[in-house]
Amino acid sequence: MSLIFSLPSILEESRREYCKIKESLESGPKFFPVEKIYHRKSEESSLLARGDNLDFIQYLLREKKMEGKLQLAYLDPPFYSKASYDAVIRLKSEAVGDVPAIKPLAYEDLWKTGIEEYLRMLCVRFFLIRDLLSEEGCLWVHLDWHVVHYVKILLDAIFGEKNFVNEVVWHYKSGGTGKRNFSRKHDTLLFYGKSRHYYFRPLKEKSYNRGYKPYRFKGVKEYKDELGWYTMVNMKDVWQIDMVGRTSGERTGYATQKPEQLLERIIESCSRPGDCCADFFCGSGSFAAAAEKLSRTWIACDIGGIAAACSLKRMSVKKSAFVLLEECPDRQGDELEIRLQVEPIDLTDKKLVTVTLDGYTMDMKRVSLKREDREILKKFRKKDPLQLLEYWSVDFHYDGRVHNPQFSFPKENHTMEKVCRQIVSDTGKISVRAVDVFGNSSLKVLDMGEVPECEREMEE
Ligand SMILES: C[S@@+](CC[C@H](N)C(=O)[O-])C[C@H]1O[C@@H](n2cnc3c(N)ncnc32)[C@H](O)[C@@H]1O
Known part of the structure; x- marks a missing residue:
């Protein structure tokens, strides 16, 4: 008909x-x-x-x-x-x-x-x-x-x-x-x-x-x-x-x-x-x-x-x-490996905070791929996992609800900034959000108050 x-x-x-x-x-x-x-x-x-x-x-x-x-x-x-x-x-x-x-x-x-x-x-x-x-x-x-x-x-x-x-x-x-x-x-x-x-x-x-x-x-x-x-x-x-x-x-x-x-x-x-x-x-x-x-x-x-x-x-x-x-926000954050460093600034009550993106362990269950593509992905996951990210951003004043970054880093020409610094006067929470090439996102929240000043490495 x-x-x-x-x-x-x-x-x-x-x-x-x-x-x-x-x-x-x-x-x-x-x-x-x-x-x-x-x-x-x-x-x-x-x-x-x-x-x-x-x-x-x-x-x-x-x-x-x-x-x-x-x-x-x-x-x-x-x-x-x-x-x-x-x-x-x-x-x-x-x-x-x-x-x-x-x-x-x-x-x-x-x-x-x-x-x-x-x-x-x-x-x-x-x-x-x-x-x-x-x-x-x-x-x-x-x-x-x-x-x-x-x-x-x-x-x-x-x-x-x-x-x-x-x-x-x-x-x-x-x-x-x-x-x-x-x-x-x-x-x-x-x-x-x-x-x-x-x-x-x-x-x-x-x-x-x-x-x-x-x-x-x-x-x-x-x-x-x-x-x-x-x-x-x-x-x-x-x-x-x-x-x-x-x-x-x-x-x-x-x-x-x-x-x-x-x-x-x-x-x-x-x-x-x-x-x-x-x-x-x-x-x-x-x-x-x-x-x-x-x-x-x-x-x-x-x-x-x-x-x-x-x-x-x-x-x-x-x-x-x-x-x-x-519509269905991702709740994961453990895939991100972040290093946080808090240094006092002499003669002020301010601090220099350095956030370093060290790694990303992509959850392979989150993507559906052809076999040959999966093999390529595995290589990157092992040798250069940050290539799998498309974007990351840092909010130095996370309010516990919405990630509102002051710094955003998109991948351009296969390269992406990995270190982010900011001078802060409060020592609240920092959120780091990253999105991989498939659109999977991860949000990690770090507490500056829990990091002893000067140097402390946080690895997950
Ligand atoms: C022809 S493409 C759009 C291409 C786009 N104009 C561009 O320049 O890249 C159609 C898009 O519709 C999206 N799509 C299909 N059904 C949808 C839905 N129910 N809601 C939202 N997006 C949908 C697909 O994921 C696809 O990206």
Whole structure:
């Protein structure tokens, strides 16, 4: 039977689920702040969440009272490709020598009961995201040929046909050609306003004159570059933007990573600096990176550990201020080997505290890997275990509840700072939090009061 006959019931079932969720919002799922990075109380905070976005949206509606507050939502969900996607993680250490990159599973786009399950998954989220959006807000849904035509029909019903604004085609070059079809080299992005009052600022692009020669029309400003003469026109709905290349500085190794340039166009045209913009399937954090660059408050969520680690590192490198939330926070800390040294500073009541990250014993049970990757991991675990970390941070004034670090150290170019120093006047608790390449986190709390001054080594 054609799927067209199922669309009304997919819509109706999703609407019912949405109503049920709204009725029981008060007892809905919880998220917990696990780290506040460069966060200042006075400011609206960006959020990076690890967990199911259906739960996270409920959390935003209930705890953050975000109904009607979001300016822009960008969704780049799995495309119903019926495939699994790996991340490419390159670990490098002289102690281990040359080894191939490991390729753990990043996420699956497999739907046991088929396309209806997939469309219901999207639909219920569309209903809820519509409630988050302000009257000036808008939604962008990034898909491709697999399902975009079905999703357009569902979105017309949920957002209203009259609120459909654009179908933007992102055209790119990539490897692989079709032998029995034209090579598939574009994605489709559906753009809807929440209402007819949606905010939009047209962007400009170059339009080359025919023959690259000057037209010399009266009143039309013309420019010239190395190709020839052009005018500036309002941007059209077909965008030619390169994918993130192998040698690009943006490249994270996360499968299906989108280029920041694409996301910058969406953010620039549909929001203003300071507006709150969200990506509920954030993967490697490309949207958050673009939003940060354009001074927007951002919200990003992903269910996967590798995505969470990748986004955390990416935003930390950018020195972004944000709160990290988890649906199921890790409670482990024993894997971290930390050395703490407290030295009095002459003629003051202050102390110099040195925290040294000495080791990390990855719990191999926390990761699922192919056999060859597991062997590589074992080598690093033995010879250079800190390579397995993506990020660590230190809070010299731990309040016993939320880790609020003054220092954050993302791994960059395979190297990471291992020593952290701070002058303190109190001798309370210090917390150290680390996240490995798979997104497993560890929090270790140390008591400065228990460390005799001058020198004492703490090894776990
Ligand atoms: C196409 S990728 C996003 C890639 C991303 N735009 C980037 O540039 O890296 C889709 C993402 O959706 C995530 N995802 C799938 N189901 C989810 C759910 N229920 N909640 C949160 N994230 C989910 C996957 O883990 C995956 O990272």
